[in-house]
Amino acid sequence: MSQKSIQKAQWLETISDPVLFATNVLGTQLWQREIEILRSIQIHTRTAIKACHGVGKTFTLALAALWWLVRWADGIVLTTAPTFRQVGTQLWAEIHRAAARSKIQFPDFNQTSMKLRGGNNFALGLATNRAENFQGYHGGHILILADEAPGIESGIWSAIDGGWSASRSDGGQSDNSKRRFLRRFQ
Ligand SMILES: Nc1ncnc2c1ncn2[C@@H]1O[C@H](COP(=O)(O)OP(=O)(O)OP(=O)(O)O)[C@@H](O)[C@H]1O
Numbered sequence: 690m691s692q693k694s695i696q697k698a699q700w701l702e703t704i705s706d707p708v709l710f711a712t713n714v715l716g717t718q719l720w721q722r723e724i725e726i727l728r729s730i731q732i733h734t735r736t737a738i739k740a741c742h743g744v745g746k747t748f749t750l751a752l753a754a755l756w757w758l759v760r761w762a763d764g765i766v767l768t769t770a771p772t773f774r775q776v777g778t779q780l781w782a783e784i785h786r787a788a789a790r791s792k793i794q795f796p797d798f799n800q801t802s803m804k805l806r807g808g809n810n811f812a813l814g815l816a817t818n819r820a821e822n823f824q825g826y827h828g829g830h831i832l833i834l835a836d837e838a839p840g841i842e843s844g845i846w847s848a849i850d851g852g853w854s855a856s857r858s859d860g861g862q863s864d865n866s867k868r869r870f871l872r873r874f875q
């Protein structure tokens with residue numbers, strides 16, 4: 690195996706694993722709870738995090754957003770929070786900090802949006818004042834990150850649910866399992 694193919698194999702292994710990616714590429718030292726969150730996002734279609742203040746929830750969602758964009762060439766990350774101000778000042782502030790520490794160069798990006806490889810590979814901060822904001826994202830690998838989820842209005846969850854149904858990463862989960870998940874925040 691040539692040096693180049695070894696490097697390529699290592700890179701593919703790193704980007705297939707959010708913990709390796711956060712550690713080796715984003716230069717983060719993860720806490721145990723954060724590793725658990727990233728593993729869950731890697732393995733499961735849906736992850737709900739119930740934890741006390743300051744354990745690193747928002748921080749970890751930022752790492753997950755960057756990982757997803759790099760992991761999938763058609764990866765789309767939609768991020769939200771109860772207010773658009775929170776989207777910018779909390780989650781996206783962490784995304785900016787994580788990208789600045791990264792060993793790979795991310796393209797310059799705006800306060801609440803980032804394009805990686807072009808039109809089908811981007812992350813976007815969305816306000817929750819209009820359910821339509823969550824519609825119209827089809828295909829590809831879609832990751833939806835809702836920070837401070839219990840504060841998000843219930844009507845938004847059905848729009849998010851529509852996004853899931855359109856996504857290949859939905860994994861064909863049953864309606865019952867989706868409903869059980871959504872009830873955690875309603
Ligand atoms: N692994 C880490 N390495 C360095 N800093 C970290 C790490 N994890 C979290 N932090 C920092 O710790 C602080 C708290 O993390 P964060 O805001 O993500 O917690 P949270 O669980 O979202 O809190 P809250 O419940 O208040 O929203 C932030 O300043 C964040 O940047």
Ligand SMILES: [Mg+2]
Nearest residue numbers: 746747779836
């Ligand atoms: Mg937080």
